[in-house]
Amino acid sequence: MSHVPQIRIPATYLRGGTSKGVFFRLQDLPAPAQQPGRARDRLLQRVIGSPDPYGKQTDGLGGATSSTSKAVIVAPASVPDHDVDYLFAQIAIDRDVVDWTGNCGNLSAAVGPFAIAQGLVPAHRVPHDGVCTVRIWQANIRKTIVAQVPMRQGQVQETGDFELDGVTFPAAEVALAFMDPAEDGDDGGALFPTGQVVDTLDVPGVGRFQATLINAGIPTVFLNAAELGWRGTELQADLNGDAIALARFETIRAHAAQRMGLIQDLSEAAQRQHTPKIAFVAPPADYTASSGQRVHARDIDLLVRALSMGQLHHAMMGTAAVAIGAAAAIPGTLVNLAAGGGTREAVRFGHPSGTLRVGAQAEQRGGQWVITQAQMSRSARVLMEGWVRVPGDSF
Structure with missing residues (x-):
């Protein structure tokens, strides 16, 4: 040998x-x-x-x-x-x-x-x-x-x-x-691949859910926490040991990927784990972050929890943060509504490890929403x- x-x-x-x-x-x-x-x-x-x-x-x-x-x-x-x-x-x-x-x-x-x-x-x-x-x-x-x-x-x-x-x-x-x-597209509506700021997903065996499907930073599926039976204050231990819940999220993600045109057949989702991301949002609430830090509802605009590669993320993916900022800037999306609605150029959201501020500038061109840029700071x-x-x- x-x-x-x-x-x-x-x-x-x-x-x-x-x-x-x-x-x-x-x-x-x-x-x-x-x-x-x-x-x-x-x-x-x-x-x-x-x-x-x-x-x-x-x-x-x-x-x-x-x-x-x-x-x-x-x-x-x-x-x-x-x-x-x-x-x-x-x-x-x-x-x-x-x-x-x-x-x-x-x-x-x-x-x-x-x-x-x-x-x-x-x-x-x-x-x-x-x-x-x-x-x-x-x-x-x-x-x-x-x-x-x-x-x-x-x-x-x-x-x-x-x-x-x-x-x-x-x-x-x-x-x-x-x-x-936003991802490139020829129809001018690539930011929202279905052309809608909110869609309804019918997922056989799982349920019927409102969803914002957006391509900004990374293709992302936003859901309402309450419709899924969650609060939006969850930490990794609350979800990552629940195989049934994770399988449910993956099934929703696969159907959303097909709806967004990212895959043709549901079976393709297993080989496309990185995109789209799936996240759920809720209005502000007090919670304790994974570090033990107390996050107060008064200090944030909304709650967001996101999954990456089939697991609840310990904080927030940077590209998903871009998607959060973009969706928050556009009236009527689930992210925008969870933050209280209206027009805004920045939000601070609560995630499992604490909080993060992200900004985005949105404008309408030819009847379609466009994000000119999104900003955040990292190290x-x-x-x-x-x-x-x-x-x-x-x-």
């Missing part, structure tokens, strides 16, 4: 927002993995430690949660007036799935700092002190993200006093603007840099 030695690949392990991922420069990947395909998928899976039937990712860098089973590939920009291309992979923990269908809003905060540190942003555009503007082409969804990265003494500033619920320690703030975050920090090692025959 032959034993193939391991190879090593330059990589950086970063936290971005409430997620962690392994970052690569495209040029550093082995030649077979520099192109989309099975070799790339297998390499990233081996780095992360998937698929792992034990669900622990012990033999890889993944953290056995959807927030920590991620990889990013950054390359010189392929689009004019941008600095870098950013490609995101959501890697299933226990199944042979690498999902390239969406973005990670949390890790978006780490792309700018990584690009600067790796010399991918022209030196004349990087201030010695101040803020560096990095224009990022998000290649999964073909959209622009503008990151404002703080600089100090010629280096990316990573430490600071910006606090983000769901992250233990404060860090430097990275402001993000997601430009024209990012390098956790480790050097090389990852994988068996040479793993891809």
Whole structure:
């Protein structure tokens, strides 16, 4: 029996927002993995430690949660007036799935700092002190993200006093603007794929539900918590041990994906776990976050709980936060109604780890709603840099 030695690949392990991922420069990947395909998928899976039937990712860098089973590939920009291309992979923990269908809003905060540190942003555009503007082409969804990265003494500033619920320690703030975050479409109604701000979903064996189906940041399905028998104050332990409830959410998600035109057959949803996201909303209420922090109804506009890769998220996915901000800005959506209705350009919502503020600007063009941009702040920090090692025959 032959034993193939391991190879090593330059990589950086970063936290971005409430997620962690392994970052690569495209040029550093082995030649077979520099192109989309099975070799790339297998390499990233081996780095992360998937698929792992034990669900622990012990033999890889993944953290056995959807927030920590991620990889990013950054390359010189392929689009004019941008600095870098950013490609995101959501890697299933226990199944042979690498999902390239969406973005990670949390890790978006780490792309700018990584690009600067790796010399991918022209030196004349990087201030010695101040803020560096990095224009990022998000290649999964073909959209622009503008990151404002703080600089100090010629280096990316990573430490600071910006606090983000769901992250233990404060860090430097990275402001993000997601430009024209709705998915592209020819009918002018891509923001709402059905053309309606509220639809009714008939899900056989589950029930009939109101839903807002929106493409902003990431395709997202918003439901009313009360219609599902939930309060909107739930923490992970309240839902993630309930196999029946999780299966119910997955069935609703599959039917919504079909309604949104993301899949043709319901069976396709199993291979498209990253999108759409599914979330439920409720009016403000007091609750205790997972950290023990008390969140008061008076301090938030609404409650939101979201699922990622079949589990209730410990905080909020960044792209789903963009969808929340976009939906809140448009009168009549379930998100907007849960926040009290009316016109608004920003909301603060309660999630399992605390609260988050997100803003969005909406306008009507030709009778259709358009989101010009959405904004939020995250933080990012390098956790480790050097090389990852994988068996040479793993891809």
